[in-house]
Amino acid sequence: MITPSASTLGAPGVPVDVVLSWLQQHHIHGVELRLAGGEIADPDMDAAARHDLRHQINAAGVQVTGIASYVKVAAPGADETVVAGLIRAVDFARDLGAPMVRVFPGADTGPAAFTDAPPLTEPREEVDGRAARRLSAVTSYAADSGVLPVLETHDSHPAGTDIAAILNRVDGPVGVVWDLLHPWRVGEQLEETWKTLEPWLATGRGSVQIKDADMPASSTPLPIGKGSLPTEEIGQLLVRNAYRGAVTLEWEKAWYPEAAQLDVALPSLRTWLDRHWDGDIN
Numbered sequence: 001m002i003t004p005s006a007s008t009l010g011a012p013g014v015p016v017d018v019v020l021s022w023l024q025q026h027h028i029h030g031v032e033l034r035l036a037g038g039e040i041a042d043p044d045m046d047a048a049a050r051h052d053l054r055h056q057i058n059a060a061g062v063q064v065t066g067i068a069s070y071v072k073v074a075a076p077g078a079d080e081t082v083v084a085g086l087i088r089a090v091d092f093a094r095d096l097g098a099p100m101v102r103v104f105p106g107a108d109t110g111p112a113a114f115t116d117a118p119p120l121t122e123p124r125e126e127v128d129g130r131a132a133r134r135l136s137a138v139t140s141y142a143a144d145s146g147v148l149p150v151l152e153t154h155d156s157h158p159a160g161t162d163i164a165a166i167l168n169r170v171d172g173p174v175g176v177v178w179d180l181l182h183p184w185r186v187g188e189q190l191e192e193t194w195k196t197l198e199p200w201l202a203t204g205r206g207s208v209q210i211k212d213a214d215m216p217a218s219s220t221p222l223p224i225g226k227g228s229l230p231t232e233e234i235g236q237l238l239v240r241n242a243y244r245g246a247v248t249l250e251w252e253k254a255w256y257p258e259a260a261q262l263d264v265a266l267p268s269l270r271t272w273l274d275r276h277w278d279g280d281i282n
Contacts, residue, residue, distance in 0.1 A: 005030030010251030010262035072106020132169035139172020158182035175205035223268030
């Protein structure tokens with residue numbers, strides 16, 4: 001079944017009880033917690049605070065679908081630093097009962113147009129090998145913790161083919177987050193992205209992020225169906241391919257303060273979900 005979810009990226013500074021009430025109101029049973037200082041999921045929370053947060057979320061009938069970390073597995077620097085950050089993120093996900101922890105590629109790039117993949121400043125073989133090596137270093141620990149590291153289509157690796165090139169080199173269980181925006185904006189067709197990422201998405205090793213905006217004119221979030229992203233097409237594709245897993249609204253209010261609060265966007269998520277998965281939603 002589909003698990004509707006929303007990211008707390010859309011509710012910067014909003015208390016957890018308010019966010020949970022919004023989710024309950026619109027029958028959204030999942031939440032992706034943004035791992036950031038001063039937010040609901042603060043990486044400096046001690047074990048007791050994490051336990052209390054998990055209990056509060058579970059008591060509201062909501063499940064944590066993932067932890068959105070900002071670890072960059074392909075970034076330059078020491079492996080030890082990145083691996084330590086990965087382990088901390090895995091520990092946080094374990095303590096919150098989250099099945100996945102999101103990581104970014106994050107390699108250094110040069111400038112590029114909205115519709116172009118950014119050029120890497122280092123050889124791709126070196127960048128992809130570095131990311132795969134770091135992920136491989138934590139897969140056993142993560143599996144023992146009941147957490148799956150999932151790499152998002154983002155920044156230096158926007159397309160599904162970019163992400164698969166890394167994941168196919170990892171020794172151990174990993175997964176993927178398909179952010180609708182980035183493969184689409186660089187010209188990767190939805191069917192191609194699905195075909196590339198299907199080994200992970202069709203086997204419960206990943207999630208899908210849905211969003212909308214009037215791109216490329218504006219990146220400010222809009223309710224689903226009000227912008228230029230192919231939201232109907234991806235819904236149809238996921239149904240056609242019997243996708244089962246979390247579908248998360250990534251409402252980027254943290255980056256666009258002028259956007260409305262998350263609760264304004266949730267009805268569009270609920271309508272979109274019901275249109276495509278009527279009667280087959282967790």
